[in-house]
Amino acid sequence: MKLVIINYGSGNLHSVHKAFEVVNNNLENPYEIIVTNTPSEILNADKLVLPGVGAFQDCKNAIHKIDGLFESLEQLVIVEKKAFMGICVGMQLLAEKSLEFGECEGFGWIPGEVIKIEAPVDYKIPHMGWNEITYSNHELLINIPQNTDFYFVHSYYFRTKKNENCIATTNYPNPITAAVIKENIFGTQFHPEKSHNNGKKIIKNFLEWEPS
């Protein structure tokens, strides 16, 4: 089984790769983890991970700059329904559009848009640090107690059109989407790769996930 981590120059690629490797090595049947941006290799993947930090538009442009990359993602995730996990901006890209630095189209895989966090003036932006999540039951969140802290760094968030696509929220002080789900597509606003043991649990859950 192959797990591909998409390399399109994202700053957190190394951290994501390391964390997945450590969790994967403890699995009974570990994946072959490949870091690549080559469409032919992506098309052979059983699971996909899309990291991302920085501005939405920059990430999107970086993906589209690589010939055939987006098309291979679409083939694997939308047509073949392989398990996908987006992290931070890698999750925000799933939206229809983002309003960061003007309007920018996303993948459109999950209905909704990425908007600026609205918080009272004494709340610092970016929302940076450890904050607890509450979630609705899902196998991707098993073995994680409610109100567990995860590490967030962001100024924009994904407001999903449908409640059913938002499976976890955090409060700052208003509710902010912390994780999204749609069939085989999973995404976290927080960084599991930087969220210590509970982050590793999320990664393990994703590695063991078999979306129906």
Add this chain to the structure above:
Amino acid sequence: MLKKRIIPCLDVDRGRVVKGVNFVDLIDAGDPVEQAKIYNSEGADELCFLDITASSDDRETLFEVVKKTAENCFIPLTVGGGVRTIDDISRLLHHGADKVSVNTAAVENINLVAKAAKKYGSSTIVIAVDAKKTGDKSWNIFTHGGRKSTDIDALEYCIEVANLGAGEILLTSMDRDGTKIGFDNELLSTVSSSIDIPVIASGGVGNLEHFVEGVLKGGASALLAASIFHFGEYSIKDVKTYLAEQNIAVRI
């Protein structure tokens, strides 16, 4: 609720952890990777490496230390010290740093802040500011590890780098650093109340009450300390337990 972050800082010279008092009299306090592992398991919210190696030839050891640390610690790692160029930032990120802190180079070339934030995202770029009191509610910044004075006002500088896209400010009081008499909370609150981005308090923490004051009086989003942790005076847990008792939200 967003937690106040406790960040142990390791001053690293040629691959070894050291910590000075008022930036001189360095005392060896161990292996950075081993220390990082301990902090990671003790519940530190982030880690900070400050490379104080003078010679660029010796800086290669830092990349190895960063790489090994990143392989062992699954919390955010900020690395700073001697970061001059976009290429330096890129190399540190590539070796596993999550954020890079820039000090002197940002003062000398303010455009570096905007350029770095655009390329790697604001959240990746920490601007480190060493400030020294010059008068009533007035501080100037120092560069070159606190050795060189400038006539730049610390508050104005912090506002400017925040506007240019810095993700947070690591604000060190030169007057307090190594003194253990507490953070300069006046400096912290003056800066923190004037900018939207988080401010990390640094310099002067000597006891548990100082951490509380940094939050309540200084308005800091995060609290950085070095020697108080390295020599075992207090553990991360001691600090967090104390803050929690004072009703300050921390990750336990």
